[in-house]
Amino acid sequence: MRGVPLATDIDHWLARLPADQRTALESLRAQIRAAAPGAEEIISYGQPTFMLHGHLVAFGAFRKHLSFFPMSSSLIATLPDTKPFATSTGTMQFQPDKPLPAALVKKIVKARIAQNLQAADERAAAKKNKATPKKRK
Numbered sequence: 001m002r003g004v005p006l007a008t009d010i011d012h013w014l015a016r017l018p019a020d021q022r023t024a025l026e027s028l029r030a031q032i033r034a035a036a037p038g039a040e041e042i043i044s045y046g047q048p049t050f051m052l053h054g055h056l057v058a059f060g061a062f063r064k065h066l067s068f069f070p071m072s073s074s075l076i077a078t079l080p081d082t083k084p085f086a087t088s089t090g091t092m093q094f095q096p097d098k099p100l101p102a103a104l105v106k107k108i109v110k111a112r113i114a115q116n117l118q119a120a121d122e123r124a125a126a127k128k129n130k131a132t133p134k135k136r137k
Helices: 010-015 019-035 075-076 103-132
Strands: 042-044 047-051 055-061 066-069 087-089 091-094
Touching: 010 019, 010 042, 010 047, 019 055, 019 066, 019 103, 047 091, 055 103, 075 103
Parallel strands: none
Antiparallel strands: 042 047, 047 055, 055 066, 066 091, 087 091
C-alpha cells in the first residue's frame, strides 16, 4: 500500500481492509485471544502478530486470500486438519467466506504456546549452564 501510513496497532490495521476480510480476521483474532488470553498484540513486519514467550502466531490479508501464520512449518505438516487449506512454509491460506475452523485455530495456538514454552525453557537452561562455572579437576 504505497502512500498509506503503516498501521500502529491491530485495530488500525483491520480498519483498512474490505468488510469481508475484516470480519473474517476479527473472528480469527477473537479465536486467538480466547486460546492465548495472555498474548500481547503487536504489528510485526507489517502484520498483526501475537506474542507469548516469543512470536506466537500472526495473520495477514492479501488481494486473493487471507493468511494465518502459525510461525512453525513443522507444526502445519503434523496436523491433518490443515489439508483442506492451501499451505506453504509457515502459512495457511483461506478465503473470507471459508474461514479456518475455530477448533483448528485453538489447536494450533495451544501447540505454539507449548513450543514457545519449551524453547524458553531450553534457552533458560542453556543460559544457566553457561553461567555456572565448571569445576577444575
